[in-house]
Amino acid sequence: MSEQNLNSLALGTLRQVHHIAFNVKDMKASKHFYGKILGLHELTGEEIPKTLLQLVAEGKVANFVTPDGTVIDLFWEPDLLPPNPDPKQAFTRANHLAFDIDPELFEQAVEVLKCNEVKIDHGPVTRPTGRGIYFYDPDGFLLEIRCDPIET
Known part of the structure; x- marks a missing residue:
């Protein structure tokens, strides 16, 4: 096994984008935008990651997924400047x-x-x-x- 370069990850170590998180001021407008206008699938029910179930139930997070599996998380920040x-x-x-x-x-x-x-x-x-x-x-x-x- 060769010595690993500790200044960077080896090429191919990062496999794909896992998720992208956006802070949003108006959750309703953002859910409409990503779900209805852009046509992305909103995760619901058992599709929601277990770690986010409570936040989704409280209306603080919404999750959308692209056809290639990239998840877009919307985090409600009502005081967002x-x-x-x-x-x-x-x-x-x-x-x-x-x-x-x-x-x-x-x-x-x-x-x-x-x-x-x-x-x-x-x-x-x-x-x-x-x-x-x-x-x-x-x-x-x-x-x-x-x-x-x-x-x-």
Whole structure:
């Protein structure tokens, strides 16, 4: 066995994103946004992790899951300060969360955002890596829906 480098984890040690946690001021608005507008599945009943059952029952946490299994935890923080009124002022601890989508469904996603009057930061943009649109959740956190280029 070779000596482990104690300055970093070995490549491949971290397997995948386990969960992403957001503080939210308005749980109802955030649950509507992630569940109804973005179409993510909300964990209920036996799907809720046992460690979060009490917090979910008290309305302090909600859990959503993406089709690839990434869990998004929403933590209710009723005293959460509003984001900087300048939408170009990025959060200091995060940049954005990107959701992948089938290229054939990208335009539909853009229309869903527009129909729900979701605040768009910029886009849609087209790059060699694909297309993307950047928008804000109810608490001002920057999100992206992106897709790979359409194969021709």
